[in-house]
Amino acid sequence: MVVIEVKGSEGTSPRFERLNQHVIRIGRAPDNDVIIDDPYIDAHHISLDVSDAASWHVSDLDSVNGTLKSHHSISSTTICSGDELTIGRTRLRIFDLEHRMQPALSLRTLEHLLFGFNSTGSLVLFVAAIALYPCIAIYLNSSGAEIKPDTYLVAALSSIGTSLVLAAAWSLLGRLLRSESRFRVLLNLTIVFWLVSSLLSLLVYITYYNFPGGMGRGFANVIFMAVLLGIYVYLGLLISTRLAVRSRQIISLTVMVGLLGTFAVTDFSRRDQYRPNPSYDGLVRSPRLLFRSGESQVGYRARLPDVFAQADELALDTDAED
Amino acid sequence: MPTIRSAFRLTILLWSSALLGQPNGGAQVLFAKHHASVMQIRVMDRAANNKSSTGSGFLVDGQGLLATNYHVIASAIDAPDKYRIEVLLRDESVLVAEVKNVNVVSDLALLKVELPQAAVLTLATKASLKGDTVYSMGFPFDLGITVIPGTYNGLAPHSAANRVHFSGSLNAGMSGGPAFNEQGEVIGVNVATAGNQMSFLVPVQDLKDLMASPTPDPQVPYSEILVQQLQKNSQRMISQLLGGDWKTVPLGGAQALDEVTGFLRCWGNSKDMNDSADKRPFYATRSCQTDHNIHVKQGLSTGKIELQFYWLESTELNSIQFYNHYERIFSRYRPGNAGRKQDLGNWSCEEGFVTTNNAADELTKSVFCARAYKKLKGIYDVLFLQGSVSRDEQAHMIHFTIAGTTQELALAFTERFMESGIW
Numbered sequence: 001m002v003v004i005e006v007k008g009s010e011g012t013s014p015r016f017e018r019l020n021q022h023v024i025r026i027g028r029a030p031d032n033d034v035i036i037d038d039p040y041i042d043a044h045h046i047s048l049d050v051s052d053a054a055s056w057h058v059s060d061l062d063s064v065n066g067t068l069k070s071h072h073s074i075s076s077t078t079i080c081s082g083d084e085l086t087i088g089r090t091r092l093r094i095f096d097l098e099h100r101m102q103p104a105l106s107l108r109t110l111e112h113l114l115f116g117f118n119s120t121g122s123l124v125l126f127v128a129a130i131a132l133y134p135c136i137a138i139y140l141n142s143s144g145a146e147i148k149p150d151t152y153l154v155a156a157l158s159s160i161g162t163s164l165v166l167a168a169a170w171s172l173l174g175r176l177l178r179s180e181s182r183f184r185v186l187l188n189l190t191i192v193f194w195l196v197s198s199l200l201s202l203l204v205y206i207t208y209y210n211f212p213g214g215m216g217r218g219f220a221n222v223i224f225m226a227v228l229l230g231i232y233v234y235l236g237l238l239i240s241t242r243l244a245v246r247s248r249q250i251i252s253l254t255v256m257v258g259l260l261g262t263f264a265v266t267d268f269s270r271r272d273q274y275r276p277n278p279s280y281d282g283l284v285r286s287p288r289l290l291f292r293s294g295e296s297q298v299g300y301r302a303r304l305p306d307v308f309a310q311a312d313e314l315a316l317d318t319d320a321e322d
Numbered sequence: 323m324p325t326i327r328s329a330f331r332l333t334i335l336l337w338s339s340a341l342l343g344q345p346n347g348g349a350q351v352l353f354a355k356h357h358a359s360v361m362q363i364r365v366m367d368r369a370a371n372n373k374s375s376t377g378s379g380f381l382v383d384g385q386g387l388l389a390t391n392y393h394v395i396a397s398a399i400d401a402p403d404k405y406r407i408e409v410l411l412r413d414e415s416v417l418v419a420e421v422k423n424v425n426v427v428s429d430l431a432l433l434k435v436e437l438p439q440a441a442v443l444t445l446a447t448k449a450s451l452k453g454d455t456v457y458s459m460g461f462p463f464d465l466g467i468t469v470i471p472g473t474y475n476g477l478a479p480h481s482a483a484n485r486v487h488f489s490g491s492l493n494a495g496m497s498g499g500p501a502f503n504e505q506g507e508v509i510g511v512n513v514a515t516a517g518n519q520m521s522f523l524v525p526v527q528d529l530k531d532l533m534a535s536p537t538p539d540p541q542v543p544y545s546e547i548l549v550q551q552l553q554k555n556s557q558r559m560i561s562q563l564l565g566g567d568w569k570t571v572p573l574g575g576a577q578a579l580d581e582v583t584g585f586l587r588c589w590g591n592s593k594d595m596n597d598s599a600d601k602r603p604f605y606a607t608r609s610c611q612t613d614h615n616i617h618v619k620q621g622l623s624t625g626k627i628e629l630q631f632y633w634l635e636s637t638e639l640n641s642i643q644f645y646n647h648y649e650r651i652f653s654r655y656r657p658g659n660a661g662r663k664q665d666l667g668n669w670s671c672e673e674g675f676v677t678t679n680n681a682a683d684e685l686t687k688s689v690f691c692a693r694a695y696k697k698l699k700g701i702y703d704v705l706f707l708q709g710s711v712s713r714d715e716q717a718h719m720i721h722f723t724i725a726g727t728t729q730e731l732a733l734a735f736t737e738r739f740m741e742s743g744i745w
Contacts (some may be wrong), residue, residue, distance in 0.1 A: 124727040144601035144638050212673040270636075276660060278669035278691040282653025287712050288640040293597055294675035294685040297740050301733065307672045307692045308729045311702060315667025315694035 002050050004034055004095040024052040026087070028060075040088030042066050044295035048094065056080065056094070063087070072135060111238050123190070126191040130163055166190045174240035182239055189239070193232045200224045200236035210292050212281045220262045230256035346506050352457050353469045354507055359443045360499055361561035362410040362461040363390050363419070363433070365398050368419025374405065378460035378499030379433060382445065382533065384494045386437040388419065389529055390498030391427045391513055393617040397542045398618045398699075409435050417576065423537050426548050427555040427616055427625070428483055429513050431498075443500055443544060446507035450474045451569050458490055458523075462500025474509070482559060482585040482612040490615065490619055491525045514614075514659040545561040552616070554622065556727040559585070559612075559627060568742050574606040576718040577744045586610045586629065593651065603636030603647060603715075615659060616726065622665045624695075624703070624726030630660040630712045632719040633745070639721070641714050646719045652687070652709050659703060659725040666703070667694045676708070684712045686745070690736065695726075704732040706739065720744055 002024070007014035017034050027033045028044035042063040050059040059076040060067040067074055068086040079085070081096045105112035134155035138147060167187035175181045201221050208217040234252040237243055243251070359381045364373040367401040382386065383561030388409065399421060407419040419433040420566040450456070454474040462468050489502060492515045501510045501523050510523030518675020538547055566583035574592075581588050588610035593600060608631045615623035632651065636644050679683045688708040704727065709719040722739060724732055 024629060037651050064536070064707075074533055139663050140640075140642045142643060143640075143650075144603060144636070146601065212675075236663075271463070272668075274666075275668055276661035276666075277656050278671055280653075280669075280671040280689045280691055281673045282649065282655075282687075282689065282707075284645055284649045284652050284687050284711050284717070286645045287714065288641070288709060290685065291674070292675065294677045297676055297679070300672075300674045300676045302686055303672055303674070304690050304733060304736065305729065307690055308694070308702060310670035311694040313693040314670055315696050318617055 001097055002048075002056075002132060003097065003099075005095070006034065006036060007091045007093075008036075008038065009089055022049065024048040024050065026092070030068045036088075036090050038088040041090065043319045045087050048087070049184045053096070058085065108211075110235075114185055114189070114235065114239055115182065117188050118182070122190055123184055126188055126195075127160060127163075129195055130159050130191045133195070134159045162188045163187060170236045170240045177241045185239055186236065189232070189235055193228060197225060199230050200228070204287050206285070209283045209289060212283065217281075219263070219267070221261065224258040226256045229259060331549055337612070344592055345592035345598075347571075348455065348470055349457055349469050352502055352504075352609060353459070355442075355506060356443060356500075356502065357467050357469075358412060358471070359441045359457065360459045360465075360467060361388065362467075363388070363394055363498060364410060364416075364496075365395060365405050365406045365728075366408050368406055373408075376461060376464055376495050377497040378495065379409065380459075380498075380500040381437070381440050381442050381507070382432075382508075383547045384438075384440070384442055385420065386435040386436065387442070387510060387690065388433040388435060389500075390431050390433060390532075390726045391511060391524070392424050392426050393513075394498045394620040395424075395433070396418050396447060396617065399424065399548075407433060407687075409433070409437075411437075421544075423532060423535065424544070424547065424551075425528070425532050425566045426551050426618060428524055428532070429617065430511065430524055430529055430532050432532060443502075445530060446503055446505075446509045447582055448507075450503055450509050453590055455504055456488055456501050456509065456523075457504075458488065458492060458496065458499060458501040458521075460492070460496025460512055462493035465496060468482045470496075472519070472521070474503075477525065480585055480587050480613060482614055482627075483555075483616070484525050484528055485513070485607050485614070486525050488521045488523050488642065490521055491518050491519055493517070510554075538552045545697050545699075549700055552618075552698065552701050552726045555616070555625060555730050556724070559625075560727065560731045563627070563735065569703055571608075573631050574604070574635060574718075575716060576633050578608045578630070578633075578720075579629060579742060579744060580631075583612060586627065587613060588671050595641075601638070603634055603639060603644065604634045607631065611658065613736055617725055618698075618726075619665070619670070622661045623659050624701070625663075626658040626723070628721075628723045629739075630719075630721040634717040634719070636715045641717065644715045644717075648709070652707070652717075652719060654705050655705065655721055657725065658706050659739045661695075667696060669693045671706075675711070676740075679741060679743070680745055684710065684745070689712050692732070700730060701726055703727075706734075706736055708740070 001020055004017045005014045006017065016117060019033055021033055024033045025044060025047045026032055026036065028041050028309040032044065042061065044061045045063045046061060046067055046195055047059050055078050060074065060081050066099065069077060069079065079094065083094060085092045099128065105115060135152045138151060138155055167183060167190045170186040171181040171183040203225060204217060204220045208220065230252040233255045234248050237248045237251060267279045342466045361379055363377045363379045365375045366372065367374045377390055379388040379390035382389050395407050398407050408416045409419050410416055417435040417437060419435045422432040422434045424431045452475055456472050456474045458470045458472060460468060470490050472488050475487040475489050478485040478487045492512050496512045497510045500508045501512060505511050508525050513522050513524050513530060515521040562583050568582055569580045570577040588608055590608050592606035593602065593604050612626055613630040616625035617623055635649055639647065669691045671689060673689050674686040675685045678686055686708045691705045692702045695701040703725045705723045706722045710717050724735065
């Protein structure tokens with residue numbers, strides 16, 4: 001006794017046929033044991049002989065489009081439980097009743113949840129978003145000069161291209177270390193992180209605009225980026241490798257610390273660098289993004305003597321360095 | 323064509339040789355009489371034992387007192403361990419000079435050499451008239467002493483420091499040399515050129531004032547003297563500004579200041595609406611500034627005051643696009659003077675959202691920055707910037723920079739500027 005899984009085109013759910021016969025005929029005609037409504041399948045497409053439990057035999061009945069097993073065209077071959085055949089646009093998997101299935105994916109394991117993050121709908125949506133994002137940025141940054149369509153096209157393509165390359169790199173790692181590429185999951189993940197980081201820097205920007213001075217915008221941005229990058233690397237490793245939790249944590253932490261450290265070191269080295277022009281916070285934004293009230297001119301001027309005191313200190317600091 | 327061109331060149335040559343031969347009876351007499359009192363001043367690098375820059379100077383009293391420009395000897399003031407000042411005599415012998423007094427603002431210095439009983443130049447007591455012939459003497463480009471005739475054209479009308487407009491060709495190295503009237507009296511000291519026969523002299527009155535002022539105690543470092551002079555100068559200029567006419571004039575949809583006082587000259591610019599290729603938003607700017615910098619030393623100038631008003635509006639751009647464009651302008655203001663790391667500290671800035679006087683709900687982004695001078699304690703450059711942030715597709719920016727001022731003066735000016743009714 002065998003069970004045949006019949007899966008039509010993308011997006012349709014498979015049906016399962018449980019059969020007792022020794023010889024099973026599959027095709028479009030009503031006299032078959034398994035009838036499949038697929039115009040690319042012959043009336044009588046293949047016959048399957050399962051009389052010998054140790055070695056099943058499949059024969060193509062001289063069909064127009066042939067039969068594929070693991071992407072190779074066959075006319076007659078032996079198969080075993082779990083093998084997949086493609087006829088027309090339909091995929092068949094044949095199991096015996098004792099076939100050992102993979103254990104269920106856990107709803108409580110992040111890894112297993114991520115494996116399911118591969119639906120076509122979300123992928124299309126994300127790719128559209130990642131293509132649109134740089135185009136919107138270009139449009140909003142224009143000062144009125146005409147923007148040529150190719151500018152948008154190049155921006156959109158390079159944005160998609162970057163995500164593709166990143167996802168492909170992870171995917172290659174997965175193929176090597178786990179023999180599964182999971183390209184779609186990785187592409188979705190990459191784009192989501194890209195979008196989240198853009199959104200976050202926008203939030204930082206607006207917050208910083210409302211509260212100028214204080215911690216530099218650059219620093220806040222770097223902290224967010226480091227955290228996001230750490231999470232991204234952690235999830236990428238989770239999907240593409242079989243590394244232990246501890247190793248994944250160490251690697252992503254190293255990436256975070258590396259990024260923050262590089263920023264801190266460059267920032268520190270440039271602190272005393274002489275700048276002939278003031279590097280003030282010159283953000284001005286649409287009034288809709290300004291949520292706070294202002295202070296009086298007198299109140300603002302009362303803070304200005306501190307500027308001179310700090311200028312004196314800055315003149316001393318760099319002096320000591322000479 | 324070539325024939326015409328060479329004929330033209332010939333005319334020029336004939337004319338100029340005629341010029342050299344004729345009134346220079348005056349120049350020749352003057353030169354013969356006074357050139358012994360004009361000397362080349364050399365700033366010598368002590369370690370290299372060679373000259374690092376040269377200028378000119380002239381004897382003003384029988385005890386070996388020489389007048390020259392401050393900028394000629396500025397590096398020796400700044401780094402006396404590295405440089406010494408030498409005076410080259412006619413017989414190619416040299417004398418070491420010491421600095422007696424300086425005025426960095428008018429750009430004058432008095433040097434002392436051991437040279438008794440030398441011929442002294444007389445300082446003019448009578449004012450010259452526009453059109454008078456003036457002869458300037460000096461050592462251009464180390465080429466030996468030279469006399470150059472030109473015309474007196476009065477005091478430069480809008481100058482922040484007193485300057486005589488001399489129509490003649492001064493060249494590098496002539497700085498500090500004397501300019502004579504036809505009676506052979508000194509009427510000014512060569513100081514600068516703007517090219518094309520546009521040159522400037524320090525009026526002789528400034529030299530007389532410096533000679534009459536008490537010689538500073540040699541124990542007091544020159545940096546303190548410079549600080550006092552710069553403070554006094556900034557005090558003079560800011561007081562003049564504060565007491566000026568703060569009349570506003572329209573600029574786009576806002577107000578700007580007119581020429582507050584004589585030494586501020588304003589220039590305007592706006593978008594060419596007929597240039598259809600220029601898709602940027604409409605802008606109108608008004609920029610008012612002083613015309614000269616005080617040379618403190620090589621690479622450090624100061625004293626410049628600049629006010630600027632900027633109107634920006636757009637009907638084409640949406641609010642986000644407009645503010646992106648506005649932000650690019652707002653975040654790129656620069657000070658009007660320059661300096662180097664060894665002379666200036668880094669800028670310190672304070673930002674805030676400040677209400678305006680005329681509308682309580684109108685906010686401005688305000689930025690105030692200052693930097694200190696490392697060797698001139700108490701002297702600062704300041705930059706102030708205010709831009710509207712409560713309007714949709716309109717923006718108004720006001721800005722000033724003052725170089726070489728004090729905290730007190732800068733804050734007094736900031737208050738007056740913020741309250742001037744431009745908003």
